[in-house]
Amino acid sequence: MSECNLRIALTKGRLEKDTVNLFESLGFDVNALKEKGRKLILPVYGQNIDVVLAKAADVITYVEHGVCDLGVVGKDTIMEYGGKYFEIADLGFGKCKFALAGRKGYDFYKGYGVKTVASKYTNVARAFFESKGMDVDIVKIEGSVELAPLLGLADGIVDIVETGTTLKENGLEVYEDVADVSARLIVNTVSMKLKKEKIDSLVSMIESKIRR
Numbered sequence: 001m002s003e004c005n006l007r008i009a010l011t012k013g014r015l016e017k018d019t020v021n022l023f024e025s026l027g028f029d030v031n032a033l034k035e036k037g038r039k040l041i042l043p044v045y046g047q048n049i050d051v052v053l054a055k056a057a058d059v060i061t062y063v064e065h066g067v068c069d070l071g072v073v074g075k076d077t078i079m080e081y082g083g084k085y086f087e088i089a090d091l092g093f094g095k096c097k098f099a100l101a102g103r104k105g106y107d108f109y110k111g112y113g114v115k116t117v118a119s120k121y122t123n124v125a126r127a128f129f130e131s132k133g134m135d136v137d138i139v140k141i142e143g144s145v146e147l148a149p150l151l152g153l154a155d156g157i158v159d160i161v162e163t164g165t166t167l168k169e170n171g172l173e174v175y176e177d178v179a180d181v182s183a184r185l186i187v188n189t190v191s192m193k194l195k196k197e198k199i200d201s202l203v204s205m206i207e208s209k210i211r212r
């Protein structure tokens with residue numbers, strides 16, 4: 001990779017297609033990305049851009065360490081992992097929300113006993129209840145957090161709700177919204193200075209597209 005190349009870390013999966021569509025709408029050649037096979041680093045021909053496909057939390061790690069200049073990652077991951085980088089644009093796709101949810105009809109806030117809350121996003125859950133001054137026990141669950149209240153492990157969950165189908169099909173409901181989530185563009189703090197011109201031009205192209 002030459003010095004003036006931009007390396008963009010892109011979250012694999014849900015945000016991947018929307019980001020590739022965004023690049024395509026900018027007139028970029030996204031053929032390599034569309035026919036990636038099992039390749040993890042793909043060129044955007046003619047743009048001096050390389051795209052790195054990574055898991056959400058790793059996008060943050062690569063951008064924070066400066067091995068990728070930019071990253072596309074959900075606000076959910078940003079809220080959970082924090083880190084030192086610039087969050088410069090809301091890309092407007094990947095919209096969903098963090099919510100406190102649990103068994104339908106259960107009154108989560110009833111009584112004085114310490115409640116148990118399951119989440120894959122324990123920092124987000126902790127911050128949410130701290131902001132309420134409420135003491136809760138938080139249990140980390142790696143996936144399908146909806147199981148925890150169903151199995152009686154937790155009184156509630158703090159999790160991503162997109163369509164609401166998973167909650168509905170499992171007899172659960174949202175008790176309270178926690179935060180809105182969407183895809184964000186993040187930039188390494190040093191790249192922002194050293195590659196300012198190239199980053200500014202890419203960001204203004206993206207912003208003119210997403211504002212429309």
Ligand code: PRP
Nearest residue numbers: 143144145159160161162163164165166
């Ligand atoms: C997320 C989230 C919910 C589901 C919500 O899980 O944890 O389970 O999506 O989507 P819905 O409101 O449209 O039903 P994901 O599929 O990312 O997998 P995970 O359980 O392994 O985190």
